[in-house]
Amino acid sequence: MNSPRRSLFMKYFVTLFVAVVTPLMLGSATEAWFAFRDNRLYLNEILQVEARSAADRIQAFTDGIRDQLGWVVQFPWTQGEDDRRRIDGLRLLQQVPAIVSLSMVDPTGTERVFVSRVSMNRTGRGTDMSADPAVVGARANRVWYGPVHYRRDSEPYMRIAVAGNRAAAGIVVADINLKLIWDIIAAIKIGDTGHALVVDDTGRLIAHPDISLVLRSGAGAGDFNRLKSVVSEANGSAVSTTGEDGEPVVALAVRAANVDWTVIAEQPVLEAFESIRAALWRSLILIAIGIVFAFVLAYWRASRMWGPIRQLEDGVERIGMGQFDHRITIQSRDELEQLAIRFNQMAEELGASQQKSERINRLKQFLAPQVAELVEHSDQRLLDARRREVVAIFGDLRGFTAFTARAEPDAILAVLRQYYEAIGAVTASHEATLIRFAGDGVMVLLNAPVACEDPAQRAVRLAIDMQAAVQFLANSWNARGCAIGFGVGIAMGPATVGALGWHGRLDYTAIGNVVNLASRLCDLAEDAQILVDPAVTGHVKDSIALASIGERTIKGYDHALEIFAVSRIYAPIRHFDHRFQTAYVQPAETEFDRIAPKLSLTDAD
Amino acid sequence: MVGAALACPAAALAQESARVYRIFWLSTQSQPDPFLDGFREGLRARGYVEGKNVVLELHYAIGNPQALREVASELRRGKVDLAVSSGPATRAMTAVEEVPVLFALSGDPVELGLVKSVGQPGGNFTGSTFLSLELAGKRVELLKEVLPNLRKLAVLSNANHPGEQSEWRATKEAAEKLGIVPHYVPFSGADELDNALGLAGEARADALLVFPDVLTMVHRGKIADFAIAHRLPSMFGWSEYCDAGGLLSYGANQRATYFSLASYADRILRGERPANLPVVQPTKFELVVNLRTAELLGIDLDKSSVLFRANRVIE
Numbered sequence: 001m002n003s004p005r006r007s008l009f010m011k012y013f014v015t016l017f018v019a020v021v022t023p024l025m026l027g028s029a030t031e032a033w034f035a036f037r038d039n040r041l042y043l044n045e046i047l048q049v050e051a052r053s054a055a056d057r058i059q060a061f062t063d064g065i066r067d068q069l070g071w072v073v074q075f076p077w078t079q080g081e082d083d084r085r086r087i088d089g090l091r092l093l094q095q096v097p098a099i100v101s102l103s104m105v106d107p108t109g110t111e112r113v114f115v116s117r118v119s120m121n122r123t124g125r126g127t128d129m130s131a132d133p134a135v136v137g138a139r140a141n142r143v144w145y146g147p148v149h150y151r152r153d154s155e156p157y158m159r160i161a162v163a164g165n166r167a168a169a170g171i172v173v174a175d176i177n178l179k180l181i182w183d184i185i186a187a188i189k190i191g192d193t194g195h196a197l198v199v200d201d202t203g204r205l206i207a208h209p210d211i212s213l214v215l216r217s218g219a220g221a222g223d224f225n226r227l228k229s230v231v232s233e234a235n236g237s238a239v240s241t242t243g244e245d246g247e248p249v250v251a252l253a254v255r256a257a258n259v260d261w262t263v264i265a266e267q268p269v270l271e272a273f274e275s276i277r278a279a280l281w282r283s284l285i286l287i288a289i290g291i292v293f294a295f296v297l298a299y300w301r302a303s304r305m306w307g308p309i310r311q312l313e314d315g316v317e318r319i320g321m322g323q324f325d326h327r328i329t330i331q332s333r334d335e336l337e338q339l340a341i342r343f344n345q346m347a348e349e350l351g352a353s354q355q356k357s358e359r360i361n362r363l364k365q366f367l368a369p370q371v372a373e374l375v376e377h378s379d380q381r382l383l384d385a386r387r388r389e390v391v392a393i394f395g396d397l398r399g400f401t402a403f404t405a406r407a408e409p410d411a412i413l414a415v416l417r418q419y420y421e422a423i424g425a426v427t428a429s430h431e432a433t434l435i436r437f438a439g440d441g442v443m444v445l446l447n448a449p450v451a452c453e454d455p456a457q458r459a460v461r462l463a464i465d466m467q468a469a470v471q472f473l474a475n476s477w478n479a480r481g482c483a484i485g486f487g488v489g490i491a492m493g494p495a496t497v498g499a500l501g502w503h504g505r506l507d508y509t510a511i512g513n514v515v516n517l518a519s520r521l522c523d524l525a526e527d528a529q530i531l532v533d534p535a536v537t538g539h540v541k542d543s544i545a546l547a548s549i550g551e552r553t554i555k556g557y558d559h560a561l562e563i564f565a566v567s568r569i570y571a572p573i574r575h576f577d578h579r580f581q582t583a584y585v586q587p588a589e590t591e592f593d594r595i596a597p598k599l600s601l602t603d604a605d
Numbered sequence: 606m607v608g609a610a611l612a613c614p615a616a617a618l619a620q621e622s623a624r625v626y627r628i629f630w631l632s633t634q635s636q637p638d639p640f641l642d643g644f645r646e647g648l649r650a651r652g653y654v655e656g657k658n659v660v661l662e663l664h665y666a667i668g669n670p671q672a673l674r675e676v677a678s679e680l681r682r683g684k685v686d687l688a689v690s691s692g693p694a695t696r697a698m699t700a701v702e703e704v705p706v707l708f709a710l711s712g713d714p715v716e717l718g719l720v721k722s723v724g725q726p727g728g729n730f731t732g733s734t735f736l737s738l739e740l741a742g743k744r745v746e747l748l749k750e751v752l753p754n755l756r757k758l759a760v761l762s763n764a765n766h767p768g769e770q771s772e773w774r775a776t777k778e779a780a781e782k783l784g785i786v787p788h789y790v791p792f793s794g795a796d797e798l799d800n801a802l803g804l805a806g807e808a809r810a811d812a813l814l815v816f817p818d819v820l821t822m823v824h825r826g827k828i829a830d831f832a833i834a835h836r837l838p839s840m841f842g843w844s845e846y847c848d849a850g851g852l853l854s855y856g857a858n859q860r861a862t863y864f865s866l867a868s869y870a871d872r873i874l875r876g877e878r879p880a881n882l883p884v885v886q887p888t889k890f891e892l893v894v895n896l897r898t899a900e901l902l903g904i905d906l907d908k909s910s911v912l913f914r915a916n917r918v919i920e
Contacts, residue, residue, distance in 0.1 A: 090910050097889065117890055120742045120779055154724035154883050179888050215883035216724050 008309065012302035020294035021287075028283040032276075039276040043267070044238045047252035050188050051265035054196045055256040057184045058207075061098070062160065062259055066143055068096050069162040069172045076168030077106045082113055082123045089115035098180040100157070105129050105171040112170075134161035134173045145259045148178065148200045154215045155179055156206050158259075179214070181207040194267030197244070199228045201260045213244070220244065227251065228262050240269060308336040315343055324351030382449040383508060385498030390448045391459040391490060391536065392515050393432075394522035395423065395466055397440035398485030407482065415477060415484070416440070422469040430462040435509060441522075445510055448497040456492050456539030460566060463488045463530045471528055485527025491518035492535040513556065520554045521563065530566040537564045626659045626686045626874050629704075631673050631694040633666055633765065634819040639845065640691045640709065643860040647867020659874075666694075667794065673697035680704055687873055689866070692819045693765050695719065698730075705879045706730050707866055709859075711737030711817060711842070712768020714884055723884045731869060731879040733862045734886055737817055737842055741772050742779030744855050747892070748812050748840045749783045750909045751853065757786045759810035759837070761801060761828070763818045764791040772816055787814075798824055806835045817842025817856055825849040833901055844893040847919055852898045853911070857887030895919040 072088045089102045093115060101116035109130025114122040129135050137144030138161035146159035156178040163171045181198065185207040188196040198207040203225025208214050223244045230241045231253040243249035243266055250273075251266035308330045318326040324347055330340035364372040397419065404412050423442050427434045431452065435443040444462065447455035470486040477484050495512030521531040537546050547567040551560035632638060641663070645655070653659040662685075666672030674697045680688055681703050688706045690698050695708040699718065708719060709732055720726035723734075749755050758780055762769055773789060780787040788808040792801035798820070805813060813832050815821050821828060822845065829850030832839040841847065841854040862885070869882055894915045899906050906912050 087910055090914055094914055116743075118736065118739045118743060120746045120782070150724065152724070152886070153722045155886060177888060212881070212883050215885075216881065 009302050009306045012305050013298045016298035016301050017294050020297060021291055024287060024290040024294070028287050032280055032283050035279045036273075036276050039273065040238070043250055043272050044252065046190060047194075047238050047250065047265040047267065048236070048254070050190050050194075050196055051252050051254040051263045054184060054188050054198070054265065055254045055261075055263040058181060058198060058256045058261065058263065059258055061181060061184065062145065062256075065096055065098060065160055065174065065176060066162055068092060068099075069160065069174055070164075072102075072104065072172050073162060073164030073169045076164075076166060077112070077170050085113045086115060086121065086123050089113055090121075092174075093117060096174075098176050098178075099174045100177050101175045103129065103173040105135055105173060107167050107170055109135055109171075129173070132173070134159050135171050137161060138163040138171045138173070139167070148204060148206055156204075156214060178206055179211065182209075182211050182214070185209055186211075188265070190265055190267045191271050193271055194265070196263055196265045197224075198256070198261050198263050199224050201262070203228045206261060208244075227264060228253065231264050231266075232262060243268070304332065305336075308332060308340065312339065312343060315347070319347055319350060322354075324348075324354060383499040385496060385500075387494055387496050388448055388451075389455075389493065390495045390497060390510055390512075390514060391446040391455045391492045392495070392510060392518035393444040393446070393459055393463055393466075394489045394518045395442045395444070395463075395470070396487055396522050396525075397470075398487055398527045399483045400440040403482045403484055415482070418473050419470065422473055423466060426462060426465045426469050430458060430465070432458070432462055433508065436507070443515075443518075445497070448495075448510060449508065454539070456490075456536045457543060459490050459492070460530070460532065460536065460540050460544050463490055464566060467528060467530060487522055487525030487527060488530040489518045489521025489523070489525050489532075490530065490536050491515075491521060491533040492539070493517070493533075516556055517554060517561075520556075524552060524563065525565075532564050532566065534562055534564070624658065626653075627684060628659060628661050628870065629676070629680055629685050629688040630661055630663045630691070631666075631676060631688060631698065632664070632691045632819065633673065633693045634691070634823060636663075636665065637823065638665075638691070638819070639822055640819060640859065640863050643863030644689060644867050644870075646860075647864040648870065650864070651867060651871045653871070671697070674700075677701050687870055689870065693767050696767055702729055704729065705873045706732075707869055707873070707879075708732035709735070709862055709866055710767060711735045712771060713738060716771070717767060720884055723886065725880070726882065726884060727880050729879050731882045731884055733866050734884055735817065735842070735857045735859065735862060736887055737856065738768060738771050738775055740842070740856055740890065741775035741816075742782075743890075744814060744840045744842070744853075745776060745779040745783060745785065747853060747855055747911065748814065748838065749785065751904065751906060751911050752812055752838055753909075755783075755785055755811045757788060757808070757810045759788045759790055759805040759808045759813045760816070761790050761792070761805055761813060761821065762816040763820045764793050765820075766816065766818045769816065769818075776814065776816075795820060795824065798827070802828065802831050805837075806831065810837065813837040813839045815839060815841050815846070815851075817846075817859070822846070822859075825851065829898075833898060836902055838902055838904060839898075844891050844917065847893040847895045847898075850895065850898055852895055852902065852904070854891070854893045856890060858889065858891055862887065889916075891916045893917045893919065 069092070072085070072092060085104050089104060092102060093099055101114065101119065103111050104113040106112050109128060111126035111129050112124065114126060134144055134146055137146075142163050144161040146161070148156050148158050151157050158176045158178055159173055160176055161171055161173040163169070185196050185198060186209045190196070195209045197205065197209070199205055204221050205214050205224050213220070227241065227244060231239055231251045234253070236252065236254065238250050238252040240248060240250050243251070248269040249266040250269055251264050253262050253264050255262055311328050311330060315326055315328045326347060327344050328340045330337045360372050403415070407415070419440070420437055423437070424434060427444050431450070433445040433448060433450070435445050446452060446459045446462070452458060467486060467488060474484050474486060491514045493512065493514035495510040495514045497508070497510045499508050501507045517533055521533060525531040531549070532540070532546065540546065545567045546564040549563050549565050551562045553560045630641060630644070632641070645661070648655075648659060655661060664673065664676045666676070673694055677697055677700065680701055685704050688698060688701065688704050690706060690708050692710070695706075695710060695717070698706050698708075706729055708714065708730060710717070712734070714720045714730070714732070714734055715722060719730040720728060745758065748758065760773065760776055762773060777787050777789075788805075788810050790801050790805045790808070792798055815828055822843065825841070825846045826849040829839065829846060832852070833850060839846075839851045839853065841851045842856040843859045844854050845859070847854045865885055869885070872882065873879060892911070892915045894906065894911060894917075896906070896918055897920065912918065
């Protein structure tokens, strides 16, 4: 009983909950995904711009040095101009701070002038440099960029060689202190802690905002090499990897083409995705609030649904137990309230119908079923107390007391049962009112509570039929050795009729002289005799043969009444059912034989 | 009142959480100490306030590195976060292993055995070098350029300075290469300076070369005046000498060097190991010319390349 109730509640609850939470989560997830994508694109762009800018500036740095070097190799070498060349070199040193020293090589590959910021200058024919890779490279390509090397295991240096337009102009080889690129790299800030760094193609660090990392000469080169290869593989788009300090970073690589260096722009993941993380947190908080809200809403909705349904269920249970006065109060202003109203109406109708059927059942105690139905459906007030003209019929078995003294209780009850059955059937067929059985006696009323046409006529015919039925039974009883007869008295007159009783034991009864008179007549009647009073006689004498049996003094009456007996029984009797019709014929003859003397006797009276 | 009551515990808390660092400053010279000023300036630039979050304890043992050895042993026992040794004082520190030591040297720290290599010091020592050794020849060369007839060069040197001998050797070599006879005038401590100047004045030299060193630095005015008085064109290592009246100077900016030394001090106080901090070498070398002195000495600098090469000309 409990589990389906809970399951309905759960169904509603879960459905409502899911209905609210799913779109919320989907929305948040979609938004987060798009935000993440945008963030990623933005980050990619930022890193690209910064790395490209750094690479461009590094290229500009080396290109600038190259161009400046070009100035000193514009004119062909002539004799005795070493000093002029020396001045050129010194001016170049003055012009380009990154150049630490300068070698000017004549077309034969011999060093003629050497100027330096640190070492002593030299002029005049010096060492043969024709096999120097710088000279060879410059001769071949006009410009030659040497590999990065670390002086005193610390500072990064690089040689750049530039050849003049014509071989006669010679070649200049400059030693460049790459520490000066630091200014370029240190100026690049990506977010708060993002930065750029430069590594050469072997992965050695050339420039880094923390200059001491560069000056450490190849220490940690493995880390930088790994970083370089990972980031370079991404081909210009940002990748998430581990930075040189072991922290996760988002990095992007751009090549500085002329020197074959790689500029890596990187930003710590923590910072790069700060905004998206904040957005995710916001979404999560929203989802949490949404879940709580959905929970409350779903619980409230499900309760609103479940409560009335439980009320209805409870109501049905109570109705089932017969509490028709149970009512349901639902004020939800929807179909459930409508249902509750319908339910209450149904309970009311059920209660009314129950009362009605109880009343009908009660009516059926003393009315023929069809009469009972008629009473119930036409007018309830038929049962109200009133005074009216009624015909009372009393019947009584003769010799029953003697029989009961001898017979076994089972036999007595069997006799009574047959007797009641016969009387009941006859009464019902004549639509008369069976007031009561009292032992072997029976009281039947006509014209009350339902009025009928010609009640006296009908009463006499009913009595005749009753006599026939009981006499038929009596024959079979007498055959078994019981001497039982049946007498009937009929009287007509005004009486007070109405339903009367206590605690549901309701009886319909008639009170008045006519009842007493009928009873007295019954007492007077002999076996197989039907005695009627003068009132009845007055109504039926034209259609039914009656014979006066003389005046008799009746208790309760001041003067004697003339009593009549039904002398002939007209057959067939209308409204009598087939069973009794056939049953009637045979015993009628014997009956007549048997009662003939009595009738004649009566006639004689 | 209420504000003060509220502020007091907060201030106390802040003071408790902010550690006060203790730095030993060791020098064989006397105050005033221009190097210390540079270092202090660098510390201030990095947010250190003396007495609040840093305490500098100054230990001077004039001309006596031996005396500093006692300080060094005190250094090992006490709770000292960092020791900074200037010039010759570094010699007294070589045995210290427990405390990070920052140095500023004219000479080669590898040769002195302070670090394994310039790139990776590998021990508790790191700092700056002025590359004076390398520049020694360059100074002679510049003098020669200004004075093409330079034949005899007086070389004034504080013999207590670490690496001084190497510097002298390099100078001698360069001078001989340029056809100059160097006249070596060493002295030990401030007491001997006047005597040494007298010797230099008697040497009949054409010019005076003074090795950069904290002692000659402190007495730079006296030396410059002496040079002018004796009509000796002078060459020095740092620009401050020229400001005091020296004719020429060529070398790294010592103030900038001590200033950057303070950034290393900051990094070490923040927990970095000296072993991983490369020894800083100067990138820029300043050539400073004092035209007023040149005029006083009657030297026409327009004939040489010196003027256009100068980073700064004092007029």
